[in-house]
Amino acid sequence: MYISITKQHLDKTFSKSCGDFVAYLEKENRDKEPELQEHFFDQYNDHVSPKHVTNDIDGNTAKLRKNEPKFYSLTISPSQRELEHIGNDPEKLRRYVREAMKDYANSFYRDAPVSVDSIKYYAKIEYERTYKGFDREIKENQPFRAQIVKLEHDLVKIRRGELEGNCQAIQKTIDRLRAEAPHKVNGQMVVQGMKKPGLQTHVHIIVSRRDMTNTLSLSPGSSHKASEAILNGSPVKRGFDRDGFFEKAERTFDTLFKYERNFVESYSAHKMYNKDTYRFFAHLMALPTNEKSAAFKIMGKSGMHVPNLNIPTNQVQLALKAFKQLKRTIDVAKDAGSISI
Secondary structure (H helix, E strand, C coil), X not given: CEEEEEECCCCCCCCCCCHHHXXXXXXXXXXXXXXXXXXXXXXXXXXXXXXXXXXXXXXXXXXXXXXXXXXXXXXXXCCHHHHHHCCCCHHHHHHHHHHHHHHHHHCECCCCCCCHHHCXXXXXXXXXXXXXXXXXXXXXXXXXXXXXXXXXXXXXXXXXXXXXXXHHHHHHHHHHHHHHCCCEECCEECCCCCECXXXXXXXXXXXXXXXXXXXXXXXXXXXXECEEEEECCEXXXXXXXXXXXXXXXXXXXXXXXXXXXXXXXXXXXXXXXXXXXXXXXXXXXXXXXXHHHHHHHHHHCCXXXXXXXXXXXXXXXXXXXXXXXXXXXXXXXXXXXXXXC
């Protein structure tokens, strides 16, 4: 499970409207018949119009300054293994989002508890993803792509008579480079804009910065961590417990759908990897044989080479070379969203 929380955008000032974002989230509905379109939904309604979403979020920004976000964006991206477990069922995903938003509300650190009924949000399920420039596959294919583009330009110049050369030989070189590129989908070299294979269902959520009454500010931003401050001589709770939210959201999925989560899929493993990679590695190698085997299969499904390591589970001080090889494997799995929240 991968869950991200981002503010409206990263500039110094913020647009007064979420209209552009709402329009962007309608992209998969273009050219689809009305009965095949995916609708926005909230905690209690399955069909909410884009116009209503825009007007409701835009009208809930009382007393927010220009340098404050008007809304936050949450993205919930189950792994392909999790999607397979629920049959890629949009109804189950909507049910999960509604339960996860209860976890979101409960993660605000306040003297008076925040409930999901205090949160103004709208969510939208999407089924496709395309490769973008920051994806590992695009970066690793880029040297091959750059050579191909240059050779294709040379072909054009040769055919125009602007350059001398052997078109047939150049085309053979282009074909060879495409075949040697490390990442392909259905035999085709991965390029920007190409659809990603497999189950790619995910959910975008627009959450108002203000509560339902338009009086209380609810920021999940990283600069608003759970803490206490002194106001008029009394301690006041404030902020948002991100770790708590991620952990609760993970448990909610597992409980709802009786999902048996492997160690490498867990948020605790993700934290351990970031804070103490050697401890993560030792824990991974010390798993029972069946769980460890499943862990490597899960990472292998990310599409990368998983090293064949025959290492005793009680040997913590392992060869550095073998460790670095596995670390690269884990990094790829993290990038693929299989062990991150």
